[in-house]
Amino acid sequence: MTRVNVSSVINAPAVKVWNQIRNFNGLPEWHPAVVESFIEGDNPADQISCIRNFRLVDGGLIRERLLALSDYDFSCIYSILESPLGVHNYVANLKLIPITDGERTFAEWSAEFECSSDQEMDLIKKIGQDVFQAGFNALKKRFQ
Amino acid sequence: MVSVNRSTIIEAPIKNVWDILRDFNDHYKWHPSIEKSEIEKDKGSTQIGSVRNFNLIGGERIREQLLSMSDIDYCLRYTVIQSDISLKNYIAEIQLKPVTDEDWTFWSWNSEFETPKGKENELSELVAKEIYELGFESFKKKYNSNNNVPIRSNLNSREGDLECSAIILNQFGAPEQLQLVKINSPAPTANQVRLRQTAIGVNFIDIYCRTGYFNLLTPPGILGMEAAGVVIDKGADVTHLEVGQRAAYACPPLGAYTTVRTLDAELVVPLPDYIDNITAAAALLKGMTAEFLLNDVHSLKASETILIYAPAGGVGQILCQLAKDIGATVIGATSSREKADIAISVGADHVILPSEKSLVDQVMELTNGAGVNVIFDAVGKDSFSHSLAALSPCGHLISFGQASGDIGDRDISSLSSSSATISRPNYVHYTNTKEKVSKLTKRLFEAIKRKIVKINIGQKYPISEVARAHSNLEARNTTASSVLICE
Numbered sequence: 001m002t003r004v005n006v007s008s009v010i011n012a013p014a015v016k017v018w019n020q021i022r023n024f025n026g027l028p029e030w031h032p033a034v035v036e037s038f039i040e041g042d043n044p045a046d047q048i049s050c051i052r053n054f055r056l057v058d059g060g061l062i063r064e065r066l067l068a069l070s071d072y073d074f075s076c077i078y079s080i081l082e083s084p085l086g087v088h089n090y091v092a093n094l095k096l097i098p099i100t101d102g103e104r105t106f107a108e109w110s111a112e113f114e115c116s117s118d119q120e121m122d123l124i125k126k127i128g129q130d131v132f133q134a135g136f137n138a139l140k141k142r143f144q
Numbered sequence: 145m146v147s148v149n150r151s152t153i154i155e156a157p158i159k160n161v162w163d164i165l166r167d168f169n170d171h172y173k174w175h176p177s178i179e180k181s182e183i184e185k186d187k188g189s190t191q192i193g194s195v196r197n198f199n200l201i202g203g204e205r206i207r208e209q210l211l212s213m214s215d216i217d218y219c220l221r222y223t224v225i226q227s228d229i230s231l232k233n234y235i236a237e238i239q240l241k242p243v244t245d246e247d248w249t250f251w252s253w254n255s256e257f258e259t260p261k262g263k264e265n266e267l268s269e270l271v272a273k274e275i276y277e278l279g280f281e282s283f284k285k286k287y288n289s290n291n292n293v294p295i296r297s298n299l300n301s302r303e304g305d306l307e308c309s310a311i312i313l314n315q316f317g318a319p320e321q322l323q324l325v326k327i328n329s330p331a332p333t334a335n336q337v338r339l340r341q342t343a344i345g346v347n348f349i350d351i352y353c354r355t356g357y358f359n360l361l362t363p364p365g366i367l368g369m370e371a372a373g374v375v376i377d378k379g380a381d382v383t384h385l386e387v388g389q390r391a392a393y394a395c396p397p398l399g400a401y402t403t404v405r406t407l408d409a410e411l412v413v414p415l416p417d418y419i420d421n422i423t424a425a426a427a428l429l430k431g432m433t434a435e436f437l438l439n440d441v442h443s444l445k446a447s448e449t450i451l452i453y454a455p456a457g458g459v460g461q462i463l464c465q466l467a468k469d470i471g472a473t474v475i476g477a478t479s480s481r482e483k484a485d486i487a488i489s490v491g492a493d494h495v496i497l498p499s500e501k502s503l504v505d506q507v508m509e510l511t512n513g514a515g516v517n518v519i520f521d522a523v524g525k526d527s528f529s530h531s532l533a534a535l536s537p538c539g540h541l542i543s544f545g546q547a548s549g550d551i552g553d554r555d556i557s558s559l560s561s562s563s564a565t566i567s568r569p570n571y572v573h574y575t576n577t578k579e580k581v582s583k584l585t586k587r588l589f590e591a592i593k594r595k596i597v598k599i600n601i602g603q604k605y606p607i608s609e610v611a612r613a614h615s616n617l618e619a620r621n622t623t624a625s626s627v628l629i630c631e
Contacts, residue, residue: 008245009153097241097252101152101280106250108241133245 001089004124005110006132012143014098014105018074020139021094024052024066030142031135033057051081060084067091074098080113087113087123107136145233146268149254150276156287158242161249162218164287164362165238168210169196173359174286175279177201195225204228211235224257231267232258251280289397290362304331306338306376308404309630311610315363316356319611319618322367322401329404334379337409339391343425344400345370346605346613346626347458348522348547349571353398354614361398368400372415372424373630382409384578390415394429395581396572401610403630410578413585418593426458426625427599429571431588432581433544434462436574437520438470439587441567442540446471448517451507451534453477453527454547455487455495458625462597463520464490469596475510477503479620486623490598498530507534515539515562525549532564540565547620600624606631 010017020030025045027034037054039045045052046069053063060083068077074096080087090113097106109132115123154161164174169189172178181198183189184207189196195209207226213219218240224231234257241250253276259267305328312325332338350367352358361367372392375385385391393400395411415424437459438444450467454460455476467474468491476487476495484495496506507516515536521527522545531541541564543551559566575581591597602624605613609628616622 005242006244007242007250009243009248009250097151097250099153099250100150101277104153106151106153106241106243136245 001112002115002120002124003110003112004128004132005108006128006136007106007108008133008136008140009099010105010107010136010139010143011103012105013103014074014096017105017107017139017143018071018096020142021096022046022069022071022076024050024069024076024078027052027054030138032138033131033134052078085115085123085126086119087115089114107139109135145256145258146264147254147256148268148272148276149252150272150280151250151252152280152284153243154249154251154280154284154287155246156249156291157247158218158240158249160291160362161251161287162215162240164283165240166190166213166215166220168194168213168220168222171196171279172198174283175275176282177274177278229267229270230260230263231271234258253279287362290360291365305329306331306404308402309607310366310402311368311607313354313361313363313365313367316354319354319614321354321363322610322614324608324610327366327402329402329406332377332379332382332406332409334381335409336406337378337382337385337391337412338376338404338406339371339373339412340376340404341371341373341400341402342630343372343422344368344607344628344630345394345425345429346610346617346628347429348545348617351614351618360396366399366401368398368402369396370394370425370429371400371405372421372428373405376404378409385409385412385414390421390424392421392424392428394432395575401607401628403607411575411581413581416589416593419589422601422604422627422629423592423599425627426601427462427588427592427597428585430458430625431462431592431597431599432575432584433459433571434466435584435587436580437463437542437544437569438466440574441542441544441569442518444470444472444518449473449475449511449514449536450518450520451475451477451516451531452492452520453523455490455492456483456623457522458602459522459544460520461486461490461600461624464492465597466591467491469591475507475516483623490600503527503530504533511536518542520544522546523548524551528554532559532562535562535564538563538565540567542567542569544569601627603627604629 023045025037025039027037035055040051040053043050050066063082064078064080066078077093080090092111094109099106167189169181169183172181177200179199181196184195184197187194195207197207199205205228208222209225211221221237224234236255239252308329310327311322314321353360353367375387375389391412391414393412450472452463455464464474474492476492478484487495494510518540519531521531521543524546526548528551602622603626605628607628607630613626
């Protein structure tokens with residue numbers, strides 16, 4: 001099992017950041033790597049087990065299933081059903097924790113998956129930097 | 145059930161923060177609400193089940209037991225097992241998480257407990273503010289002053305950084321722990337100044353910090369409290385220094401052993417033309433010490449006879465010269481004929497060698513049995529009792545260092561046999577404001593200008609030979625001041 005964990009501090013209250021990211025269909029609104037997204041079968045985006053189907057800027061298609069969503073914990077867990085990445089049993093968690101001193105948020109994005117060992121380092125970098133960190137950078141900029 | 149949750153960001157790597165927090169007993173070292181804490185029954189302070197027993201500053205006694213600790217999850221839990229404050233079933237958790245993109249630490253501190261009815265708000269406020277929030281604040285202060293190495297490597301250096309050479313102390317121990325490395329000196333903030341340093345003072349306090357005897361630095365870190373150089377840039381709020389001007393300082397926080405230094409400008413003083421940088425690095429800390437000892441700790445009069453230990457040393461030579469200028473009679477106590485000659489050359493009226501004959505007997509002979517009025521003693525353990533015996537009635541013993549070790553516990557009532565006064569001045573308290581430093585340096589610079597005080601530089605070393613400078617000072621193989629020169 002390979003694990004990627006990226007975390008950051010965003011200069012806005014957790015509720016605000018959560019309102020931006022809780023929409024499971026909303027990646028194109030804030031994530032620079034995602035261009036278009038829809039929820040399959042016209043399900044609501046906050047219905048557990050709904051599937052988002054989105055395209056990356058490089059054209060790659062990804063389908064992900066919502067496994068857990070908690071407005072109370074500011075947490076969203078999802079798995080990859082289909083992707084060009086070459087990962088198996090991929091489960092990721094995007095989670096926010098309020099920082100009580102100052103109006104800031106601790107944001108944590110982690111994933112566990114299996115992959116072929118020769119691709120492992122490349123995937124850690126791709127998922128950690130190009131997906132998770134790029135997302136945080138966009139949020140940091142938005143809430144500067 | 146009440147629950148309290150507080151969190152913060154510490155701008156330091158998680159490993160460093162956890163290394164400090166995981167010691168269950170050491171929380172008193174950074175938390176101002178806790179007086180000294182002890183682990184009961186010889187257990188280890190990271191041992192599950194161990195009990196820490198401490199007093200809050202208000203006097204309340206609390207015993208807490210370590211329930212769990214995980215170095216993998218950076219987490220520890222503890223419970224209150226006995227307390228003068230009515231907290232029941234109190235279980236607290238300290239949890240750290242890494243902030244990976246900045247190499248910082250997210251720290252959450254939370255607890256659940258029961259209180260007497262109606263006390264919920266009062267007690268949860270107390271825990272949140274007086275324990276958690278105050279703890280965060282003090283931890284940050286302590287950490288920042290104890291960890292002065294810019295963590296940023298050259299890979300992620302920031303705009304305005306300036307690469308320079310520095311001496312890093314990797315861990316407490318022998319002089320060999322000091323190592324020359326490249327670091328980045330950050331651009332000054334509004335009230336800071338950045339100096340290109342050419343001379344760095346080596347003081348005995350540096351040795352205490354290197355060995356860990358003084359808790360002023362958590363390695364890895366940079367030692368040193370004193371240096372001189374040229375202002376290369378300054379913050380917008382700094383008005384008493386100009387870019388291009390020569391300046392010097394002798395103040396905490398540690399961090400002087402570097403070729404470029406960025407620090408708060410408040411205690412940095414401009415240097416007059418007649419004091420070169422090497423003299424300033426040799427004179428400032430020791431000279432300001434001598435000035436406040438003779439003027440603020442004791443107001444020396446011409447009629448008084450004084451005893452100075454180590455009169456050939458850095459502070460000793462300046463004390464002798466200033467005391468002679470005041471008109472006092474000066475006796476020096478030293479360890480060798482060579483050092484005795486130096487003491488005479490800087491104005492000592494008499495020099496005694498306690499290794500040849502009892503210090504007290506010699507002082508009594510020289511003073512016709514009266515004893516001396518004031519003693520300046522930085523030797524500590526080995527000299528303290530002799531010092532007390534050599535004082536005249538109503539005399540003043542000024543203990544300002546412990547080169548031979550801590551003086552330990554002493555009985556105050558025994559002082560009544562001679563109505564002695566003892567002072568234990570701390571450099572920082574006499575030199576911690578711009579006004580104090582300005583007053584002391586004005587007097588010191590004037591004394592240097594009028595040649596009342598001649599600053600002798602006993603040893604000069606290239607900065608790369610700092611280990612040798614420490615070894616020599618520790619072995620008492622030096623005279624006057626030791627200075628590191630930046631090439």
